[in-house]
Amino acid sequence: METIELQKLVEDVSLNHFDRPIRHQALFNKRLRSTGGRYHLGSHNLDFNPHVLEKAGLETFIGVVKHELCHYHLHLSGDGFQHKDKAFKDLLKQVEGLRYTPSLKEPEEPKKYWQYRCRKCGSVTQRQRKFNTAKFVCAKCKGRFELIGKVETNKTAVD
Template identity: 25%
Template structure:
């Protein structure tokens, strides 16, 4: 069995598929070789494709085929959101679906006015798209569409509501956004104290403890559940 490391992109995609299909990520993720990660990812992709087919109407849209999204304007994102809305709910989304370049602490959100019961828009983080790819955006849009459709139907629609959780499970939407940490593990060259993660190896950086250069170690992903995975950048 090969012990070569999976790439960061493969592990991000694998994690998003695990959440999308309602499986629980566990410590096994930290021990996967490249081949094992690819096998698991391909198996989940087939499952996700089969699940999506169960909801397909007469539209020719297939969400698993989306590999890249134009971020120069909102048009393609809005089109994707409407295709998902038609596929899973049989009706369009009638609010704007827009990119947000500065949103980093969330994958996206559904904006609404509770007082006059009016949906306003769905927002998708462009930063998270650049981090995790198109399939993460698909999952986020499905999550936000579940908020939107439950809201306009007058049903419980918040993250903590059981109705919402069941709706996400029904359409294969993740319950939570990805919030991964990624970078080289760094430590103080003098005392060995762990300093943090750095995306790039920079010789000029120094530790706060001893004011000495940093030692750069393995490149890792740390998943939202705390699992640490050594990967190829």
């Protein structure tokens, strides 16, 4: 989507859902990382994260546009435009905008851990780094460890 198309989309959403025109610029800002959009209090311009459109789709992006337009219209009308204000929450609910941008992070790969078993008590432990089994003993029974192998898991290391 180009800047002209974005401006047209924001103007259409503003007229259809808020019954008010937008008189300022709407731009894509590739530097936005953790937020879907930003309303500038000084210039009244709107910035939007293009990654939301790419990864989450048009419907989610329109929800972000509605959110930023709530800030825009409430600020220009002199009402409470911050997230904590009742006027903002009510207007956001009325236009069915998004309260939060969905996460854009890729799912993490499972971590790999070295797994060891105590020869004496049989307890199993996992470590991120391999250790010398001749040097270390089990904390529970002071028995020696044997290396089982490497395991993939999403959990953190268990002591």
